[in-house]
Amino acid sequence: MSETISPLAPAHIPELPEISGVICRIARARYKEWDRCDLTYIELAQGTTVAGVLTKSKCPSPEVEWCQQALSTGLARGLVVNAGNANAFTGGRGKEAVQLILSMVSNHLACAEEEIFVSSTGVIGVPLPKDKVETGLNSVFIAEPCSWSEAAATIMTTDTFPKMATTSALIDGKTVYLNGIVKGSGMIAPDMATMLGYIFTDACVNAEFLQEMLSAATSKSFNCITVDSDTSTSDTVLAFATGQNDTPALNSFKDPGADAFQAALSDLCMQMAHLVIRDGEGASKFIEIAVTAAESDKSAKRIALSIANSPLVKTAIAGEDANWGRIVMAVGKAGEPADRDKLSIGFGGVTVARDGLVVPDYDETPVTTHLKGDEIDISVDMGLGHGKATVWTCDLTHGYIEINADYRS
Amino acid sequence: MSETISPLAPAHIPELPEISGVICRIARARYKEWDRCDLTYIELAQGTTVAGVLTKSKCPSPEVEWCQQALSTGLARGLVVNAGNANAFTGGRGKEAVQLILSMVSNHLACAEEEIFVSSTGVIGVPLPKDKVETGLNSVFIAEPCSWSEAAATIMTTDTFPKMATTSALIDGKTVYLNGIVKGSGMIAPDMATMLGYIFTDACVNAEFLQEMLSAATSKSFNCITVDSDTSTSDTVLAFATGQNDTPALNSFKDPGADAFQAALSDLCMQMAHLVIRDGEGASKFIEIAVTAAESDKSAKRIALSIANSPLVKTAIAGEDANWGRIVMAVGKAGEPADRDKLSIGFGGVTVARDGLVVPDYDETPVTTHLKGDEIDISVDMGLGHGKATVWTCDLTHGYIEINADYRS
Numbered sequence: 001m002s003e004t005i006s007p008l009a010p011a012h013i014p015e016l017p018e019i020s021g022v023i024c025r026i027a028r029a030r031y032k033e034w035d036r037c038d039l040t041y042i043e044l045a046q047g048t049t050v051a052g053v054l055t056k057s058k059c060p061s062p063e064v065e066w067c068q069q070a071l072s073t074g075l076a077r078g079l080v081v082n083a084g085n086a087n088a089f090t091g092g093r094g095k096e097a098v099q100l101i102l103s104m105v106s107n108h109l110a111c112a113e114e115e116i117f118v119s120s121t122g123v124i125g126v127p128l129p130k131d132k133v134e135t136g137l138n139s140v141f142i143a144e145p146c147s148w149s150e151a152a153a154t155i156m157t158t159d160t161f162p163k164m165a166t167t168s169a170l171i172d173g174k175t176v177y178l179n180g181i182v183k184g185s186g187m188i189a190p191d192m193a194t195m196l197g198y199i200f201t202d203a204c205v206n207a208e209f210l211q212e213m214l215s216a217a218t219s220k221s222f223n224c225i226t227v228d229s230d231t232s233t234s235d236t237v238l239a240f241a242t243g244q245n246d247t248p249a250l251n252s253f254k255d256p257g258a259d260a261f262q263a264a265l266s267d268l269c270m271q272m273a274h275l276v277i278r279d280g281e282g283a284s285k286f287i288e289i290a291v292t293a294a295e296s297d298k299s300a301k302r303i304a305l306s307i308a309n310s311p312l313v314k315t316a317i318a319g320e321d322a323n324w325g326r327i328v329m330a331v332g333k334a335g336e337p338a339d340r341d342k343l344s345i346g347f348g349g350v351t352v353a354r355d356g357l358v359v360p361d362y363d364e365t366p367v368t369t370h371l372k373g374d375e376i377d378i379s380v381d382m383g384l385g386h387g388k389a390t391v392w393t394c395d396l397t398h399g400y401i402e403i404n405a406d407y408r409s
Numbered sequence: 410m411s412e413t414i415s416p417l418a419p420a421h422i423p424e425l426p427e428i429s430g431v432i433c434r435i436a437r438a439r440y441k442e443w444d445r446c447d448l449t450y451i452e453l454a455q456g457t458t459v460a461g462v463l464t465k466s467k468c469p470s471p472e473v474e475w476c477q478q479a480l481s482t483g484l485a486r487g488l489v490v491n492a493g494n495a496n497a498f499t500g501g502r503g504k505e506a507v508q509l510i511l512s513m514v515s516n517h518l519a520c521a522e523e524e525i526f527v528s529s530t531g532v533i534g535v536p537l538p539k540d541k542v543e544t545g546l547n548s549v550f551i552a553e554p555c556s557w558s559e560a561a562a563t564i565m566t567t568d569t570f571p572k573m574a575t576t577s578a579l580i581d582g583k584t585v586y587l588n589g590i591v592k593g594s595g596m597i598a599p600d601m602a603t604m605l606g607y608i609f610t611d612a613c614v615n616a617e618f619l620q621e622m623l624s625a626a627t628s629k630s631f632n633c634i635t636v637d638s639d640t641s642t643s644d645t646v647l648a649f650a651t652g653q654n655d656t657p658a659l660n661s662f663k664d665p666g667a668d669a670f671q672a673a674l675s676d677l678c679m680q681m682a683h684l685v686i687r688d689g690e691g692a693s694k695f696i697e698i699a700v701t702a703a704e705s706d707k708s709a710k711r712i713a714l715s716i717a718n719s720p721l722v723k724t725a726i727a728g729e730d731a732n733w734g735r736i737v738m739a740v741g742k743a744g745e746p747a748d749r750d751k752l753s754i755g756f757g758g759v760t761v762a763r764d765g766l767v768v769p770d771y772d773e774t775p776v777t778t779h780l781k782g783d784e785i786d787i788s789v790d791m792g793l794g795h796g797k798a799t800v801w802t803c804d805l806t807h808g809y810i811e812i813n814a815d816y817r818s
Contacts, residue, residue: 059741059749089737089749091766124734125767311720311805312813319814325533328498332468340468340498357500358534396720397814401807404721405728 008278008286008374008394009161016148016166016179020202021045021242024151025143029136031084031122031129037154039136040081041143042198043109048242050076050117051211053218055235061088062095063118066102067236070114074207076240077115078105080137081155081196083183085128087120093127100130104137119196119236121183122157152181155196158403159183159279165271169203169264171247171257176203178264182272184279197222197237197272203261204243206251213262214239214269221269224301224391225277226308239265277392282399285317287376287392294387299336301389306334307378314396320371322364324352331380342383347371355383417687417695417783417803418570425557425575425588429611430454430651433560434552438545440493440531440538446563448545449490450552451607452518457651459485459526460620462627464644470497471504472527475511476645479523483616485649486524487514488607489546490564492592494537496529502536509539513546528605528645530592531566561590564605567812568592568688574680578612578673580656580666585612587673591681593688606631606646606681612670613652615660622671623648623678630678633710633800634686635717648674686801691808694726696785696801703796708745710798715743716787723805729780731773733761740789751792756780764792 022044029039052071054064080101087094102113120128152162165180184195218237243249250258278286289307294300307313310330316323324345331338341356348370351359370376431453438448461480463473489510496503511522529537561571574589593604627646652658659667687695698716703709716722719739725732733754740747750765757779760768779785
């Protein structure tokens with residue numbers, strides 16, 4: 001947790017409503033040498049359904065492997081999040097720590113281990129110490145319920161502000177609520193979730209259908225953000241539906257309110273994903289990159305991510321330099337269909353280059369003004385087809401180097 | 410050209426021998442507001458053969474497109490290199506500038522335009538001004554021959570030192586010489602050459618066979634280096650064989666001396682590629698990453714490049730932090746076959762993690778000492794098969810941000 005809050009942090013922190021069937025508690029497990037809560041425990045009402053999207057890393061943490069397995073039942077009663085230690089690449093001892101959590105929490109709740117979900121975040125390669133797990137859990141079980149903002153703060157590691165989002169949807173004339181808490185500021189890139197994010201709703205949603213809706217929502221949000229192109233071994237997004245609101249169950253898009261719920265879920269994921277970028281390590285600019293007229297949506301997304309991950313583009317934006325040549329470079333290296341002479345590039349709605357060269361009488365003034373702001377829009381028209389994609393990133397600054405050249409110590 | 414020379418610059422600059430059939434000249438075309446030579450013109454004896462490897466960027470410069478076309482003849486008489494302006498993404502006006510060069514130089518040498526090779530390097534998006542091209546060429550045509558080091562200095566842009574290499578080979582008991590000059594320090598990544606590099610030899614080599622040997626040499630050298638994962642629109646490596654040394658012509662590996670020549674060419678390419686990394690923008694550490702026991706060589710190279718391109722790995726090395734967890738992360742995100750529990754990782758020959766977790770009684774002292782040096786070795790044993798690859802990169806420091814957040818102005 002840094003002492004300086006990101007300059008891109010939202011001015012307004014939303015007030016999150018209670019979600020019936022969800023109780024948050026926090027405690028000090030002291031996974032690191034710090035005096036803060038670092039263990040989050042969330043109890044979920046019986047019958048809560050769950051869906052999840054997990055890292056595609058080939059070296060995932062044991063927590064991720066467990067969540068993948070447990071998701072098959074579609075039911076959840078508890079969530080444990082450890083901050084300060086990712087417990088990744090820790091061999092058998094890492095697995096034992098996860099097993100201890102499953103055993104203690106399932107005993108406490110008198111439920112199946114498969115109904116317990118676990119995440120850990122922080123340094124890789126150090127096994128989660130079992131004694132701290134045990135002390136932490138015994139303490140959190142008897143802790144008073146805490147607020148959403150306290151839970152959001154407790155899952156933080158290098159984050160500079162707690163990240164929360166909320167929205168609602170109407171199902172059968174009745175309001176259901178969706179809350180999200182999320183952490184992450186570095187090691188952020190598709191695929192997939194690129195951080196830890198948890199979504200809670202009091203709606204009643206069939207687990208398979210929740211999975212379908214969550215996958216759709218993450219593909220346009222969490223999977224469209226990148227801070228540094230680095231994908232974590234622990235990335236996790238889980239969605240829990242307690243069903244405690246007595247609205248009709250959602251089983252498919254044929255059900256009334258399902259479209260509204262999907263829209264709300266997608267909106268919540270987008271809010272959460274943007275919060276992560278707004279806390280990108282060292283970020284001073286929030287950058288939206290929209291690629292249009294590519295050969296396909298998939299091609300557009302690859303091109304957009306090639307731009308978003310280019311250190312030269314990211315440093316140019318940090319330097320408030322309308323260096324569209326670096327955008328051409330990033331388009332060219334994406335390996336996707338491109339015709340240099342059909343390409344158009346704009347900043348903040350002003351077209352800088354069209355059909356392969358700078359526009360006649362190019363006036364840099366409005367572009368420079370746009371780049372001095374902290375919300376940067378880059379648009380790329382490939383001039384080829386109908387494919388489009390939008391991704392979000394932040395600039396690459398001295399702050400990133402400061403944070404990451406001295407993170408572990 | 411920076412005022413501070415890279416701390417990784419070689420202490421010893423080699424003395425390059427003359428290559429019979431090659432004459433270098435330089436002049437001031439003043440492509441930028443600077444007082445230095447920025448136009449290099451190299452005359453090649455009649456009968457010189459040529460081979461080349463060019464950027465895979467989908468948005469290449471007109472120079473690259475021209476070189477690709479001209480390579481089909483296999484013959485070369487002249488090379489022009491413009492520094493300070495890449496002439497990329499400049500539409501018809503950029504092509505006209507290339508055409509002017511071809512026309513002037515082919516007239517001057519009384520040869521075909523297809524025997525003239527052209528490269529430009531520097532800012533993208535500004536057409537090479539034809540008046541400066543004309544003045545520059547007229548001036549360079551009458552300039553005195555210059556040294557190899559003057560030519561190497563003239564092709565520089567953000568480079569902090571001129572880059573030269575030399576070697577020799579025995580063909581039929583007689584020595585042939587190979588010289589190389591190269592520029593590049595940012596926008597460096599496969600595929601392919603990732604900078605401008607020119608190789609000259611007095612050996613007599615069939616053009617097709619020269620292409621075969623050059624492709625083999627670049628795949629293990631220029632295509633195994635990365636500074637920032639960004640691939641330039643202008644990347645070019647050209648090899649010229651004047652045949653002025655009266656050794657027997659090399660037409661295939663069956664010819665005596667062909668193996669020796671390939672070895673020398675590969676060595677020269679490696680020297681040149683390493684020089685580029687030693688001038689990586691902001692670099693303070695030269696990093697070698699060797700991946701072994703992967704499923705295939707191709708898989709090993711992808712994993713090695715995933716590590717080499719990871720901002721989190723590169724900043725950890727800058728911070729002299731043996732953060733092998735970030736290496737696991739980079740292995741995991743490569744998308745190649747990996748088994749977390751078979752992975753071993755070492756720094757400077759000391760194994761830090763084996764079979765999925767930190768080694769028993771891990772002593773960080775020798776690793777920390779290694780990381781304080783400026784030559785860092787990272788080894789990754791995948792524990793799967795026989796695939797291996799070695800790539801080179803540098804660390805990511807404040808220097809990179811300084812150079813690139815304010816490059817164009």
